[in-house]
Amino acid sequence: MVTLEKISALCKRCGFVYPSSEIYGGLNGVYDFGPLGSLMKTNIRNFWKKSLNATERDVVFFEGSILGGPAVWKASGHIDNFHDPMVDCMNCKKRYRADELSLDEPCPSCGKKEWTAPREFNLMFKTQVGAVSDESSIAYLRPETAQSIFINVKNVMSSNRVKIPFGIAQVGKAFRNEITPKQFLFRTREFEQMEMEWLCKPEEACDAFQYWLDQRQAFYKALGFNMVNIRFRAHEKTELAHYSKGCTDVEYQFPFGWKELEGIANRGDFDLTQHATQSKKDLKVFDEETQISYTPHVVECSVGSDRLMLALLCDAYNEEKVDDDVRVVLKLHPAIAPVTAALLPLSKQLSKPMLKLYFELKKKGYAVQFDQTGSIGKRYRRQDEIGTPFCFTYDFESQASNTVTVRYRDSMQQERVALERIEEIIKNAAVI
Ligand code: ATP
DSSP: OOOHHHHHHHHHHHTSEEETTGGGTOOTTOEEEOHHHHHHHHHHHHHHHHHHHTSSSOEEEEOOOSEEOHHHHHHHTHHHHOEEEEEEBTTTOOEEEGGGSOTTSOOTTTOOOOBOOOEEEEOOEEEEOSSOOSGGGEEEEOSOSHHHHHTTHHHHHHHSSOOSSEEEEEEEEEEOOOSSOBTTTTBOSEEEEEEEEEEEOGGGHHHHHHHHHHHHHHHHHHTTOOGGGEEEEEOOGGGSOTTOSEEEEEEEEETTEEEEEEEEEEEETHHHHHHHHHHTOOOOEEETTTTEEEOOEEEEEEEEHHHHHHHHHHHHEEEEEETTEEEEEEOOOTTTSSOSEEEEESSGGGHHHHHHHHHHHHHTTOOEEEOOSSOHHHHHHHHHHHTOSEEEEEOHHHHHHSEEEEEETTTOOEEEEEGGGHHHHHHHHTOO
């Protein structure tokens, strides 16, 4: 059984994820990504970008600023509406989301029942820009990446040869001062989003919504998810924001239950209309065919890459009984696994050819590891635990025959292959 404790312990032990500022006692809801986590995050971003490029639709990429002035967040509705109800325990001072517990019950931390009245807590991080600190210098760390796309639609269209319908996609950090960050990477205060805003004519929005639902379904399949752990849940009418024409959550069955991984939404012309009104700029698009100006409609696909990483780790985690031992293995897609192959000389005297190959492959951009210490069995187990799909072992026979044994992570089967085939094997496996 996979548990969050096992995943977070593995992440710490193997260098995927560390609690941020750990030597100073940690910063709640914030994490640092170690060498393997950094490789895996890069693979996740690339997989997502490639999945957009693989469609027969035009999507351009974009990187907006993290800081934004109050006007942006006023127009988007975040200043007025982006809050959660909060209560404090007056006895132990612990803070909770009022919608996540019953105020008729005692405090889960100290057992007293001394609640403050619930009050709204805005989730945006506020800061000051420039030396003077007054009302005019207020800025916010973005709580989502989408708004920087909306306010740049005109720039992107006038500076690139793109025509509606097309998408603008962005990978970047977002910040939310979550009242109760929890469940490891699931709910953090600093996280990364991968968002795509599809811009289309109003009459095309329904078809586009269905098109992107299908594409996103294909994305999760291609990632190798066990699809019984993925479901698409259409929002009830009562759950929809007033402007929303439809929204479906992609949910994953985490060890702590079914939870949102991605939101896919038909947002109508709400966002662009809001920014046009607030900025007093014309954000309409002129349709050459009909000679009519209109406000594009938006279909949004928004997934958190940290949350997706957690889901991938939970899905890939296996404990298997091997002889009298239990092996921990991450059965990650080869394109997502942080390390694609390990090069293992059987003994130190045999290290030279593997070391040479290690540098060659590294130079070509492959994520490979060279490891010559410890018993070969232990080295295999270490690679299993971090999800490395292939181990290549150079042994005494290798010298004479110019071959290595390749050991496959999932089956643990081994076979002998020519040394010169190593690159081809890892290249083919990591194709998306
Ligand atoms: P939730 O209901 O879980 O708070 P949300 O509906 O507010 O999520 P969106 O605003 O739709 O989330 O954000 C899109 C995606 O960004 C989410 O599906 C999730 O993957 C990711 N995300 C949102 N908040 C966080 C967070 N605090 N930590 C990690 N990822 C997050």
